[in-house]
Amino acid sequence: MAIMSYSPYVNPEAYEVAFSFRNYVEAVDFIIEACRAAGRAQVGSVVELGCGPGQYCREFARRGVKSCGVDLSPEMVAYTSAKCTEEKLDCPIIEADFRHFTLDQPVDLALTMMATFGYLLSNDDIIEHFDTVANNLTDDGLYLIELPHPRDVFDSQRGSTTNVWEIEKDGMKVHTDWALDAVLDPLTGIDSGTVRIKWEKDGHSGMIESPDHMRRLSFGLMQSLIKLSGRFAIVEMYGDLNINQPFDNNEKAWRMILVLRRIV
Numbered sequence: 001m002a003i004m005s006y007s008p009y010v011n012p013e014a015y016e017v018a019f020s021f022r023n024y025v026e027a028v029d030f031i032i033e034a035c036r037a038a039g040r041a042q043v044g045s046v047v048e049l050g051c052g053p054g055q056y057c058r059e060f061a062r063r064g065v066k067s068c069g070v071d072l073s074p075e076m077v078a079y080t081s082a083k084c085t086e087e088k089l090d091c092p093i094i095e096a097d098f099r100h101f102t103l104d105q106p107v108d109l110a111l112t113m114m115a116t117f118g119y120l121l122s123n124d125d126i127i128e129h130f131d132t133v134a135n136n137l138t139d140d141g142l143y144l145i146e147l148p149h150p151r152d153v154f155d156s157q158r159g160s161t162t163n164v165w166e167i168e169k170d171g172m173k174v175h176t177d178w179a180l181d182a183v184l185d186p187l188t189g190i191d192s193g194t195v196r197i198k199w200e201k202d203g204h205s206g207m208i209e210s211p212d213h214m215r216r217l218s219f220g221l222m223q224s225l226i227k228l229s230g231r232f233a234i235v236e237m238y239g240d241l242n243i244n245q246p247f248d249n250n251e252k253a254w255r256m257i258l259v260l261r262r263i264v
């Protein structure tokens with residue numbers, strides 16, 4: 001039954017169920033508040049990078065904000081485009097690599113959520129990405145990045161998240177093992193492991209097994225690369241998708257959320 005696949009993202013419906021633990025409406029409320037705190041009272045346009053099922057860009061589009069998504073996976077692009085059509089949302093999903101893409105028009109806000117930024121596996125990839133994102137933003141545009149908390153990089157005894165979980169939604173049951181077997185290469189900072197996603201729906205079942213590689217990023221490395229890029233400055237930081245949660249080392253701070261402003 002296991003299908004060895006080239007990517008964990010070949011079954012977008014199963015991915016969407018697996019990550020349905022997050023309340024995306026509240027998450028977008030937070031993003032809007034974070035933009036306000038960073039001095040942007042109105043967000044007129046948004047791009048979600050590595051958008052997968054496009055939970056954020058679709059929610060922005062529902063609120064009347066000009067939105068689009070960028071993703072490398074053809075399966076995700078097809079799935080999310082179909083969702084947008086179904087909902088009659090004007091939210092183009094573009095198949096492209098977020099290291100180098102060009103939008104038709106610059107946007108006020110770019111987002112990279114969950115741990116997606118970790119797919120930039122080298123410093124060169126990150127610098128190229130910052131350049132590309134900055135080129136696709138309006139003057140004073142913002143870039144919000146969500147990453148795992150640095151505690152998850154340095155202190156495995158106090159890790160903030162679990163790699164194995166099960167969720168049932170809309171008649172689909174999904175058991176996820178997100179690279180519990182991952183091994184960290186201490187020189188590159190890349191975690192390599194196997195993602196296993198088992199699903200059951202309407203009497204059918206399947207399993208995806210895919211290698212996955214993600215860069216572990218410390219706060220110091222992020223600060224250095226942002227500075228080196230010369231394109232952004234950090235303007236706000238949060239430890240959760242909650243405007244009142246500072247980015248610190250208390251248990252309640254379980255994410256590293258950086259709000260960057262484009263340097264003109």
Ligand SMILES: C[S@@+](CC[C@H](N)C(=O)[O-])C[C@H]1O[C@@H](n2cnc3c(N)ncnc32)[C@H](O)[C@@H]1O
Nearest residue numbers: 009050051052071072073097098113114116119
């Ligand atoms: C962890 S999922 C995140 C999906 C969604 N943003 C969320 O928060 O749930 C990562 C997504 O990034 C995409 N991705 C990975 N590397 C990429 C790249 N270099 N350029 C564009 N998309 C990429 C994958 O195809 C996948 O859909």
